[in-house]
Amino acid sequence: MGFDIRSLWDIFALVGIVVALAPWFGRYLGRVYMDRPLAGDSLLLPLESAIYRLLGTSPRQSMRAREYMLALLGVNLGLIAFLFLFLLWQAALPGDPTGAPGLRWDLALHSAVSFTTNTNFTHFTNESQLSFASLTTAWPVAFFVSPATGLAVAAAMVRGFVRRDGTLGNFYVDMVRSLTRVLLPLAVLFALILVLLGVPQTFTAFVTAHPITGGTQTIYLGTVASFQSASLLGSNGGGYYAANMASPFANPSAVSDLFGTFVMMLIPFSTPFAFSTIVRRKGEAWPYLATVLIVFAVAVGVFIAYQAAANPLVSGIAAIGSQSNGYPVGQEVRFGLSDASLFQVASVYCNVGANNMQIGALSPIGQLDLLFGMFTQATPGGVGTGFGMLLLFGVLAIFVGGLMVGRTPEYLGKKIGTSHVRWAALAILVHPAIILVPTAVAFLGGFVSLAGLSPGASAHAFTSVLYEFTSEAANNGSALSAGQVNDTTPFFNLAGAAVMFLGRYVPIWAMLMIAELFAKEEALPPGPGTLKTTTVTYTLYLTLFLVIITALIFLPVMALGPLAQIVGGH
Amino acid sequence: MSGPSRPPAPPPALRWTTHVRAGAVFLVLAILLTGVAYPWVVTEVAQVIAPATANGSLLRCPNGTIVGSADIAQNLSAGKAGPGLFWARPSLTDYNTTLGAESPPGPSDPELLALLNETIAWMNAENATGNSSPNAVLPYWWVAPSASSVDPDLTPSAVLVQIPRVSANTNLSVAILMGLVNDHITEPPLPYLGVAFVNVLELDIALLALEGTC
Numbered sequence: 001m002g003f004d005i006r007s008l009w010d011i012f013a014l015v016g017i018v019v020a021l022a023p024w025f026g027r028y029l030g031r032v033y034m035d036r037p038l039a040g041d042s043l044l045l046p047l048e049s050a051i052y053r054l055l056g057t058s059p060r061q062s063m064r065a066r067e068y069m070l071a072l073l074g075v076n077l078g079l080i081a082f083l084f085l086f087l088l089w090q091a092a093l094p095g096d097p098t099g100a101p102g103l104r105w106d107l108a109l110h111s112a113v114s115f116t117t118n119t120n121f122t123h124f125t126n127e128s129q130l131s132f133a134s135l136t137t138a139w140p141v142a143f144f145v146s147p148a149t150g151l152a153v154a155a156a157m158v159r160g161f162v163r164r165d166g167t168l169g170n171f172y173v174d175m176v177r178s179l180t181r182v183l184l185p186l187a188v189l190f191a192l193i194l195v196l197l198g199v200p201q202t203f204t205a206f207v208t209a210h211p212i213t214g215g216t217q218t219i220y221l222g223t224v225a226s227f228q229s230a231s232l233l234g235s236n237g238g239g240y241y242a243a244n245m246a247s248p249f250a251n252p253s254a255v256s257d258l259f260g261t262f263v264m265m266l267i268p269f270s271t272p273f274a275f276s277t278i279v280r281r282k283g284e285a286w287p288y289l290a291t292v293l294i295v296f297a298v299a300v301g302v303f304i305a306y307q308a309a310a311n312p313l314v315s316g317i318a319a320i321g322s323q324s325n326g327y328p329v330g331q332e333v334r335f336g337l338s339d340a341s342l343f344q345v346a347s348v349y350c351n352v353g354a355n356n357m358q359i360g361a362l363s364p365i366g367q368l369d370l371l372f373g374m375f376t377q378a379t380p381g382g383v384g385t386g387f388g389m390l391l392l393f394g395v396l397a398i399f400v401g402g403l404m405v406g407r408t409p410e411y412l413g414k415k416i417g418t419s420h421v422r423w424a425a426l427a428i429l430v431h432p433a434i435i436l437v438p439t440a441v442a443f444l445g446g447f448v449s450l451a452g453l454s455p456g457a458s459a460h461a462f463t464s465v466l467y468e469f470t471s472e473a474a475n476n477g478s479a480l481s482a483g484q485v486n487d488t489t490p491f492f493n494l495a496g497a498a499v500m501f502l503g504r505y506v507p508i509w510a511m512l513m514i515a516e517l518f519a520k521e522e523a524l525p526p527g528p529g530t531l532k533t534t535t536v537t538y539t540l541y542l543t544l545f546l547v548i549i550t551a552l553i554f555l556p557v558m559a560l561g562p563l564a565q566i567v568g569g570h
Numbered sequence: 571m572s573g574p575s576r577p578p579a580p581p582p583a584l585r586w587t588t589h590v591r592a593g594a595v596f597l598v599l600a601i602l603l604t605g606v607a608y609p610w611v612v613t614e615v616a617q618v619i620a621p622a623t624a625n626g627s628l629l630r631c632p633n634g635t636i637v638g639s640a641d642i643a644q645n646l647s648a649g650k651a652g653p654g655l656f657w658a659r660p661s662l663t664d665y666n667t668t669l670g671a672e673s674p675p676g677p678s679d680p681e682l683l684a685l686l687n688e689t690i691a692w693m694n695a696e697n698a699t700g701n702s703s704p705n706a707v708l709p710y711w712w713v714a715p716s717a718s719s720v721d722p723d724l725t726p727s728a729v730l731v732q733i734p735r736v737s738a739n740t741n742l743s744v745a746i747l748m749g750l751v752n753d754h755i756t757e758p759p760l761p762y763l764g765v766a767f768v769n770v771l772e773l774d775i776a777l778l779a780l781e782g783t784c
Contacts, residue, residue, distance in 0.1 A: 007762040051599065055592040057584065067583045074593040082597065125670040137605040144604040145597075172592045179600070184608065191612045198623040198641075201616035207626060209638045212778060213649040218667050219639045221626045226612040230604070242670025246717035248641035249626070254764025311677050314710075319690045321707040325725065328714035329682065330674045333659075333723040336758075336765040357717045360673040361682075460676035481673050483681070 011300070011342040014258055015293075018265045022289065025266065026273020032181045033155035033174060034278060035059070044180050048173075055172050062167035065516035068156055069509055071171040072149060076116055076505075079145050083112035086138040090131040097205040100131045110493035115142035117504035118150060118382055120231070120238035120353055120477035121468070121496065123488045127220050127242055132205045136223045139238060140230050144187070147234030147267075148178035150384025153508050154271060157388050158278045160515030161412045164522060168515050182267070183234060190263050191229035197259060198252040199225040224249055232263040235382035237353030237477040245343070245356040246332055257335045257356060261343045268292075268350045268380035271387040279412055283534035288390055291543045295379040296349055299369050304341045306363040330361025349373040351382030353477025360464065360480045367463060367480065368558060374474040375554045376546060377431070382475060385504075388511045390546075392424040395514065397545040398531060399424075401538075407531050413523035420514050427510035432553045434473045434499045439466050439557070447491040453484060461485050462560055472496050473503040629775055631784040640772055642667065643722040647696065654739035655777065656724075656732050656751075657698065658770045659712060660689050663719040671719040689713050700735025723767040726755050740781060750776060 031038050052058050063071065087108040091101045103111065107123055114121050120142075126135065152174035159168050195201050200221045209217045220241065227240040228250050241247040251257055269292065276285035310323035326337040335343070340356055347354045348370040359370065373379060378389035399416045402409030409416040442448050442465050450458040464482035471478050481487070487496075532538060584592075616624040627640040638644050643658040645665045662672035675681040690713060693699075699706045712728035733747045742750075754773045758764040778784040 004762070010760070010763045054599070055595050056588055057592050061584060063583070071589055071593065074589060075596060078593055078597045082601070127670050128668050136609050137601075140609065141601050141605040144608075145600050172596055175596060179603065184604065187608065188612060192615060192619070195612070195616040195620050195624055198620075198627065200626045201613050201624045202626070203613055204625065207628065207636060207639075209628070209636045211638055211644045211646075212774065212784070213644065213646055213651050213655070215645075215648075217638055217642070217644060217665070219626055219628070219642055220667055223609040223613060225616060225624075226609045229612075230608070241718075243718035243720075246671065248718060248720065248722055249639075252623075252641055255759060258763075313678060313683055314686065317683070317686060317690070319694075319706070319708055320686070320710050320713055323710055325711065327677075328711045328716075329677070330715065330717050332717050332721050333711060333725060333767045334721075334764060336762075338762075339764060355717075358671075358673040360676055361717075363677050454680055456676070456678040456680060460679050463676075482676060483673065 007336065007338050008304075010258060011338050014261060014342065015265075018262060018269050019289070019293070021266070022270040023273045023285070026270035026275075026285065027277045029182065029267070029270055030274035030277025032177050033159070033169070033274070038181065040181065048176055048180060051176050052173065055176075057170060057172050059170055059173045061170050062165075063170060064167050065512040068168050068171050069512050072152070072508065073505065075145070075171075075175065076149060079116045079142060080112045083115055083138055083142060084108050087111055087134060090134045093131065093133050096131045096133060098131050100129055100134075103129065106490045106493040107488070110497045113497040113500050114472075114477070115139055115236075115238065116146055117475050117500045118146040118234070118236060118351070118385070119472055119475040119500045119504075120236050121472050121479060121500070122238065122242075122477075123493060123496075125242045126240065132222065135227065135240060136203075140227055143227075143230035143234050143236045143238070144179060144183050145175075146236060147383040148175045148183060150235070150382055151178040151182065151267075152384070153511055154274070154384035154387050155278070157391065157511045157515040158275050160518035161279045161414060163519040166516055166520040168512065168519060183230070186266075187226070187230040187233050190233060191226045193259060194225040194229055194256065197256040199228065199256065200249050201225040221249075228260070229263065232260050232352060232354060233267070235264065235268065235350055235352045235386070237347065237351075239354060245347075245354045246358070248332070248334075251356055252334075254335050254339045257339050257343050260354075260356075261339075261346050264346050264350045264352045264354070267383045268386050271380070271384070272390075275387065275391070281412065284412070287533060287539040287542055288387070288394070290539045291546065292380040292390070294543050295376070295547065296345070299349060299373060299379075300342060300345045303345050303366055303369050304338060306365040306369075307337055307341055309363070311363070327363070330358030332356065345369070345373070348476060348478050349379055349381075351377060351386055351474060351476045353471060355478055359467070359478055360460075360482050364463075364563070367467065368563070370478065371467060371470055371554075371558065372550065374470045374476050375431070375550045377474045378546065385475070385508065385511075389427070389507065392427050392507075392511065392514070393546045393549070394533075394542060395420060396424050396428070396549075397542050398533065400545070401541060402531060405531075407529045408527075410524065410530060411533065413526065414518045414521045415524070417517075420517055423510040423514045423517075427507040428549070430502060430506045431473055434502050435466070435469045436557060438469045438495045438499055441495070442469075442491070445491075447489065448485055450484075457484055459560075466557060466560075468492070468496070469499055472499045475500060475504050629771065631775070632779070637775060637784070638771055640769055641722055642771075643720040644771060646770065646774055647698075651778075653696075654736055655774045656729055656736060656770050659714070659716050659721050659724060661719045662715045665720060667720060669719075671717065672715075674715045685715070686713055697735060699731050700733070700738050722769050722771050724770050726751070726766055726768055729768045729770065729773065736777070740777070742777070742780065746780075747777075750780070
């Protein structure tokens with residue numbers, strides 16, 4: 001067969017680099033949200049103090065969960081309003097070279113909510129529907145504010161374990177430090193590396209070329225490197241081009257593909273160590289990282305195996321030569337099978353949602369694999385909030401485990417009571433509700449019709465709608481976009497906006513409320529009844545707990561879509 | 571003191587006017603910093619460190635005409651020159667960059683079968699390999715639509731298979747064309763880091779330069 005096991009060395013090397021950097025970078029990340037001296041202080045502290053004075057707040061003004069949440073909603077709703085008006089009136093800005101008209105109101109709303117909630121699911125074609133300023137200026141603002149919000153939530157949540165006064169920190173200070181210490185410096189560095197790897201970066205919107213076979217061709221250029229760098233770093237996933245990271249401009253080589261994978265994985269894989277730094281217990285990071293790595297490794301392995309397999313539908317075509325070079329439909333030549341697959345799985349499992357292949361053309365198992373990552377949202381999930389979900393799974397697992405073996409459920413010296421569990425369950429159960437209800441409404445309400453489709457095509461169309469709402473609920477942004485489903489209608493715009501909003505802010509609310517409960521408690525010294533959370537047994541238990549809970553919730557719906565494609569589709 | 575120490579009293583919440591000001595000022599600063607300063611600084615530096623690729627890797631004929639970009643495929647089978655050129659992968663958007671990218675049908679969808687068969691029938695009608703046998707075997711990567719709809723690259727085998735047709739429609743011998751293709755194979759920078767491929771548009775421009783017609 002054409003698949004050569006040696007071709008996997010580079011993806012092992014990349015994951016190895018990420019895991020080797022994670023403790024070091026995670027420690028830095030943790031110290032950003034502590035009052036500790038940090039590299040760059042001499043330059044950035046005066047700047048930050050000046051910004052706090054402008055904002056009229058200071059790091060000493062620490063907030064409780066309700067106040068933190070309202071401040072967060074204020075900034076996020078402000079950003080939604082800004083983006084909504086910008087997209088609605090993008091044609092009013094003078095001097096735009098693209099001549100793109102303003103977006104229809106429902107599409108502008110869907111897009112504004114999509115960018116702000118870290119989703120970046122798009123219902124438009126960038127090349128013909130967005131103005132140059134929308135692509136260069138408006139959208140990238142969300143690429144920073146939205147992951148900064150995620151990092152702030154994670155910081156606030158983790159502080160709950162080490163505080164006693166019920167407060168979680170100052171939201172505005174956390175936002176400013178996320179930008180000055182993490183997102184902006186890294187985005188600039190990574191954008192320049194992308195430039196060196198061949199990605200365009202210019203204020204020229206497009207060039208008209210005269211192809212050798214006649215006619216003309218519009219070559220869209222612009223601020224591609226700065227756009228993609230921020231998009232991938234902050235688990236956003238929006239693409240400068242409609243083809244996203246499959247575009248040869250956005251992702252010109254196997255090296256840029258691997259580098260993009262690194263940029264996506266860096267923060268999510270390091271966050272467990274930020275946690276262990278803030279709670280001052282070194283060993284507590286490893287069970288989380290190990291859980292993530294186990295699920296992630298299985299996901300990548302399964303994905304590659306099914307990408308390398310021949311498609312039985314195509315085997316019947318005599319004129320097509322060997323299928324041993326992988327599955328080329330909806331794939332780009334230059335990446336190669338293993339690099340392309342690692343990028344795609346990392347993108348969905350880190351809740352980035354960028355694509356370097358067409359997800360709709362994947363094998364059903366490949367699609368199921370990606371869906372599973374969006375169902376958990378925690379292996380490792382998006383910037384900040386992904387680790388927040390993982391902590392919630394941890395809290396639930398300890399509670400259930402404690403009940404099973406008759407031990408007091410407590411974590412890091414803080415007791416876990418029924419109110420904690422109620423909030424954790426809310427965050428985890430809102431997810432299936434906002435996926436399954438709109439999916440059912442879409443079909444029962446006649447917003448999608450399967451009439452006249454073959455069984456294979458209807459299973460594919462069902463998977464496409466399920467995938468869309470799952471992607472929006474998880475704030476992922478990747479799309480399957482089956483040709484049979486038109487999702488640019490007001491129904492998909494408005495339902496999608498609601499799903500993304502709830503999928504983002506309900507879990508955040510639950511995370512902050514749990515954190516406040518912990519922050520009010522006195523920490524107890526570990527006793528003989530304390531469940532040890534740094535053991536191999538606990539790690540395997542947490543992994544199984546996460547996988548089983550997810551499978552129990554979503555198995556029925558998986559059976560209707562991707563599994564039906566496998567069983568009855570051919 | 572006996573028992574645990576009393577937790578410190580929580581600070582009072584900020585006034586709502588303070589929140590409005592902090593939120594609004596933060597957003598304005600974020601827009602200026604990340605929406606204006608960030609792309610501007612990166613562009614200024616990019617134009618110095620890598621001007622050619624930062625401006626889109628444009629390909630020009632010796633007379634200065636912009637023919638295209640090395641990164642974006644074109645419809646190379648069209649027009650009078652078409653039969654004498656190497657062709658890129660088929661495009662679901664007909665290489666129209668304004669349309670973005672199209673997703674091919676799903677793997678179990680009969681429409682995928684129809685699409686591939688249609689491409690094969692067209693390639694046979696155009697005698698795409700120059701091998702007049704109607705049962706010519708076509709490399710899968712050449713028949714399958716790409717992810718970006720403008721993939722400029724092909725596997726070496728899918729380029730080599732076109733040599734008989736290109737040779738028959740130009741004055742160039744098979745040996746010369748073999749040499750040309752071999753010169754244009756981009757090998758992975760390290761073993762197995764990506765795959766070997768040929769950029770078809772760059773290959774065609776080199777071919778036209780040989781003929782002196784670019």
